[in-house]
Amino acid sequence: MTSHELILASALLAVLSGVPAALLSKRSNMSQALATLILLCANGIGLLAVYRWWVDGAIAPLSFPAPIPGVSVSVAIDAISVCFLLPILVVTSMATIYGLQYWKQSEHEDNGRGVSLFLGAMTGAMTLIVVAHDGLMFLAAWETMAISGLFLVATEDHISETRKAAWLYIAASHFATLCAFGVFALLYAINGSWDFDTLKTTGTPMAFAMAALAFFGFGTKAGIMPMHIWLPSAHAQAPSHVSAVMSGVLLKMGVYGIVRVSTFYAEIPLSWALFVLVMGTSTAILGIAFAIGQQDIKRALAYSSIENIGIITIGLGLALLGRATGQPQWAFLGVCGMILHVWNHALFKSLLFFGAGSVIHGVGTRDMESMGGLSKHMPKTATCFLVGAVAICGLPPLNGFVSEILIYLGLFRIATSPETLASAAVFAAPGLALVGALACACFVKIYGLVFLGAPRSEHAAQTHEAGSAMCVPMMILAGCCALIGVVPLVAAPLLDRVAAGWNGDAAVAFKLIEEAPLQMLSVIAALIAVLLLAGAGFLLMRGIRRAPSGLTWDCGYAAPSSRMQYSSSSFAEMLVKLFGWALQPNVERPKITELFPQNVEFDSHVNDTVLHKLVLPTTRAVTWCFSWGRYLQSGSLQAYLMYILVVVVFLLLWR
Amino acid sequence: MFENLSIYTLVHIVVALVFPPFLLGVINRVKAIVGGRRGQPLLQTYFDLRKLFSKDSVFSETTTWVFRFGPVVSLTTAFVAVMIVPLGEANAPLAFTGDLILLAYVLGLGRFFTMAAALDTGSAFEGMGSAREATYACLAEPVMFLGLLVLARVTGTLSMSGLLGTGLLEGWGGAAASLILIMVSWFIVLLVENSRVPFDDPNTHLELTMIHEVMVLDHSGPAFGLILYGAAIKLFVFAALIVRLALPIHTGYAALDWSIFLAGTVVVAMLIGLVESIMARLRLPSIPNLLVGAGVLSLFSMILVLVKL
Numbered sequence A: 001m002t003s004h005e006l007i008l009a010s011a012l013l014a015v016l017s018g019v020p021a022a023l024l025s026k027r028s029n030m031s032q033a034l035a036t037l038i039l040l041c042a043n044g045i046g047l048l049a050v051y052r053w054w055v056d057g058a059i060a061p062l063s064f065p066a067p068i069p070g071v072s073v074s075v076a077i078d079a080i081s082v083c084f085l086l087p088i089l090v091v092t093s094m095a096t097i098y099g100l101q102y103w104k105q106s107e108h109e110d111n112g113r114g115v116s117l118f119l120g121a122m123t124g125a126m127t128l129i130v131v132a133h134d135g136l137m138f139l140a141a142w143e144t145m146a147i148s149g150l151f152l153v154a155t156e157d158h159i160s161e162t163r164k165a166a167w168l169y170i171a172a173s174h175f176a177t178l179c180a181f182g183v184f185a186l187l188y189a190i191n192g193s194w195d196f197d198t199l200k201t202t203g204t205p206m207a208f209a210m211a212a213l214a215f216f217g218f219g220t221k222a223g224i225m226p227m228h229i230w231l232p233s234a235h236a237q238a239p240s241h242v243s244a245v246m247s248g249v250l251l252k253m254g255v256y257g258i259v260r261v262s263t264f265y266a267e268i269p270l271s272w273a274l275f276v277l278v279m280g281t282s283t284a285i286l287g288i289a290f291a292i293g294q295q296d297i298k299r300a301l302a303y304s305s306i307e308n309i310g311i312i313t314i315g316l317g318l319a320l321l322g323r324a325t326g327q328p329q330w331a332f333l334g335v336c337g338m339i340l341h342v343w344n345h346a347l348f349k350s351l352l353f354f355g356a357g358s359v360i361h362g363v364g365t366r367d368m369e370s371m372g373g374l375s376k377h378m379p380k381t382a383t384c385f386l387v388g389a390v391a392i393c394g395l396p397p398l399n400g401f402v403s404e405i406l407i408y409l410g411l412f413r414i415a416t417s418p419e420t421l422a423s424a425a426v427f428a429a430p431g432l433a434l435v436g437a438l439a440c441a442c443f444v445k446i447y448g449l450v451f452l453g454a455p456r457s458e459h460a461a462q463t464h465e466a467g468s469a470m471c472v473p474m475m476i477l478a479g480c481c482a483l484i485g486v487v488p489l490v491a492a493p494l495l496d497r498v499a500a501g502w503n504g505d506a507a508v509a510f511k512l513i514e515e516a517p518l519q520m521l522s523v524i525a526a527l528i529a530v531l532l533l534a535g536a537g538f539l540l541m542r543g544i545r546r547a548p549s550g551l552t553w554d555c556g557y558a559a560p561s562s563r564m565q566y567s568s569s570s571f572a573e574m575l576v577k578l579f580g581w582a583l584q585p586n587v588e589r590p591k592i593t594e595l596f597p598q599n600v601e602f603d604s605h606v607n608d609t610v611l612h613k614l615v616l617p618t619t620r621a622v623t624w625c626f627s628w629g630r631y632l633q634s635g636s637l638q639a640y641l642m643y644i645l646v647v648v649v650f651l652l653l654w655r
Numbered sequence B: 001m002f003e004n005l006s007i008y009t010l011v012h013i014v015v016a017l018v019f020p021p022f023l024l025g026v027i028n029r030v031k032a033i034v035g036g037r038r039g040q041p042l043l044q045t046y047f048d049l050r051k052l053f054s055k056d057s058v059f060s061e062t063t064t065w066v067f068r069f070g071p072v073v074s075l076t077t078a079f080v081a082v083m084i085v086p087l088g089e090a091n092a093p094l095a096f097t098g099d100l101i102l103l104a105y106v107l108g109l110g111r112f113f114t115m116a117a118a119l120d121t122g123s124a125f126e127g128m129g130s131a132r133e134a135t136y137a138c139l140a141e142p143v144m145f146l147g148l149l150v151l152a153r154v155t156g157t158l159s160m161s162g163l164l165g166t167g168l169l170e171g172w173g174g175a176a177a178s179l180i181l182i183m184v185s186w187f188i189v190l191l192v193e194n195s196r197v198p199f200d201d202p203n204t205h206l207e208l209t210m211i212h213e214v215m216v217l218d219h220s221g222p223a224f225g226l227i228l229y230g231a232a233i234k235l236f237v238f239a240a241l242i243v244r245l246a247l248p249i250h251t252g253y254a255a256l257d258w259s260i261f262l263a264g265t266v267v268v269a270m271l272i273g274l275v276e277s278i279m280a281r282l283r284l285p286s287i288p289n290l291l292v293g294a295g296v297l298s299l300f301s302m303i304l305v306l307v308k309l
Helices: A003-016 A019-023 A030-056 A079-102 A112-131 A135-156 A160-191 A205-222 A231-237 A240-262 A270-292 A297-325 A328-363 A379-392 A399-416 A421-451 A468-486 A488-509 A518-541 A568-578 A609-632 A637-654 B007-018 B020-034 B044-053 B065-084 B099-120 B124-155 B167-174 B176-193 B221-246 B254-278 B284-308
Strands: A062-065 A072-075 A586-588 A603-605
Touching: A003 A030, A003 A062, A003 A072, A003 A112, A019 A030, A019 A112, A030 A079, A030 A112, A072 A135, A079 A112, A079 A240, A079 A328, A079 A468, A079 A488, A112 A135, A112 A240, A135 A160, A135 A231, A135 A240, A160 A205, A160 A231, A160 A240, A205 A240, A205 A270, A205 A297, A231 A240, A231 A297, A240 A297, A240 A328, A270 A297, A270 A421, A270 A568, A297 A328, A297 A399, A297 A421, A297 A488, A328 A379, A328 A399, A328 A468, A328 A488, A379 A399, A379 A421, A379 A468, A399 A421, A399 A468, A399 A488, A399 A518, A399 B099, A399 B124, A421 A568, A421 B099, A421 B124, A421 B284, A468 A488, A468 A518, A488 A518, A518 B065, A518 B099, A518 B221, A568 A603, A568 B124, B007 B020, B007 B065, B007 B254, B020 B044, B020 B221, B020 B254, B044 B221, B065 B099, B065 B221, B099 B124, B099 B221, B124 B167, B124 B176, B124 B284, B167 B176, B176 B221, B176 B254, B176 B284, B221 B254
Parallel strands: none
Antiparallel strands: A062 A072, A586 A603
């Protein structure tokens, strides 16, 4: 079988993976095990397809007739497809294994089978999206993905918050789909064919409209600010393994859409590249600033996904800038950094969502203010989460650093070139530095509040470690993060191919190993490891194991309690204030009137500014305007007959 | 990758390991003289380190391995950083294209674990210190990167050894104004990154007002020794950046180069001591203003070189 037939088989099997389970008993865990097994097989076939593509190279697209008469659709695998396909296969496999224990069928009789069904459907649909070679196939798969996503978000639809999140998700999703329809309709109008191909004419208003629709439509799916409004609540309300898939790969489908459409353009105007860079930088900075203000662990992780989409967008902007100014080196570094960050984010963000899931499973709440000290009870989860947290901050020697250094190198290359028009782009570098420092603050806060210190509630004090089906996927993902970080060379061959594929022939001359200090990163990682071991050995030799223990020093105060610890809001207070112009925090301070005040409450939380200050008021205003139309709908038959008469008379007079 | 390995690498490592605590002694001596006192011995930090390394430790019951491991990470990262920055010779032992990004991020790794170790104690004091450190780092990091960008544009290289190498001499001819602005803002970054006055007072006695010292309040014995040593190396790294920025000369005589460089770091330490003697610590809410000010200076400097070259 060719790689195309294999990938179609994989997608079909994945879409159907939950169907047999749906026919089995809802009380038995067998159905879930069966669905998991089928999905793993499907993903295995997908990996086989990737292997065939690697060996055989690109082959002609495979066309077959669509269910609509007279229309045929086609699939094709190229390097870009493979780069987005790999995270889909890895993350969904890990998620379905994790779900075996996290969302046990026997504990979730009502919705367990639904989760299996739609998780499989979403996996298959995403696989089809990245291999689709024409607009029709793409749209069909896109809509399947969006709808399965809706059912996954709405898994716990007895909770009103969940229903709200699902509504918001579907509204945003429909906006994205509408734009996607526009994109491919314009593609057809320009090229006269649905096939993915370079545009015949660029520089026309139609080509511009297509690019704009693609950026804003796919950007909505990806979560580029200010189109991110659906993302935090959907990620928070979905089951954690679903959030992992959504954040790890579903958002990347939006990125894929933008990247794919960018290949249709033979030339990229400089202004587009700069616009994408500005959007990416602002998305990254504001995304992580919002993350710092959150108390809900999953909302914080969701906002951090927005930040990472921003970093990916900066990489894309850099690549476009390289194309626009004829600097293939920038484009090469931009594409490699972007694609590597897509992989990295898929790895560490799904790891973090799994970790959050284990915590929620143990403590029974998403509120970080009632966690603390969990690493004593769940050491494996805590260690895996720490790996994810260090990786997502882009710190060496883990994988996040590798992708960020590629993007930085590209931005610094701009600074060293005499090109003046493009040089405004260098300001993305200090922006990225700010993002790195903010991410550090955010993830120290999350890790510290959840896993370190003393427990802030009864539940946190009595939590339990996650089972092995939950721990093993986390360990595998943490291992992948460490592997790419310590030996980044493993990623180089595929990155070389995708950069050459995206950029045309100009990039073929570049090899990542020559453009970036990949071997030195391994040397540094080894040096760090040796020094850490030496330091730890020194402390062990000095007897820290036998050291006596006492209370934490609290300036002589004799009865410290866990409530006296720094809380999530207090840790974030200064940063939330610095970004107050964007975050608009809701702070309710107690008014102290009496001499001996009792039981006052302080509350501070950060809502989504775009959603609560812009979108919701606008939709309310629009609804109010349309409500005037209801006067026409009085419900009396006479009135309706009257309308008909008026219209008929009007038409008679008109002609 | 070992082409740089030579006698200079050995000298680099020895100086980087032995010299940094001396700078803390210089700062204290300057403060003492300005304050009309005689002051501690110049080598006091070495005595302190020896004392701490031979002591036993006490650990809080709340803490986990993160607390015990934090000091090791902060020393390790400081050491990796000092291996990237060129000192007395032309090239640092770990010089490669893109090492400037590693320099900033490896120090970030150290900061991550220092802050996590602080939160591990479960005390509000350590929480405050860690929140402040996180906040000020967010403001200092972009300033650092703007400076790196300016130097990259002036010298046309992407390695610390190139950035602060002889190529900078031409920069002093053509873009002196930008470089002076960068020097000023990097000095401010030095003060905040190493928790000196006016951002933090390392000698204060009130936990509520501290940043770095309050984060390491609960560490004791050898672990605290590692932290102190790591902090000295970090100060040395930042001092080295400023000295190399001001004097990117390479005479060809190793002994002379090293003497000029070490004398330069002592001058930077004396400057820090003078700043600490004549300034009071800023109120915490006004610290961001100073850092944003430094950011604006480096933005000016960036715009100057963008327009000029």
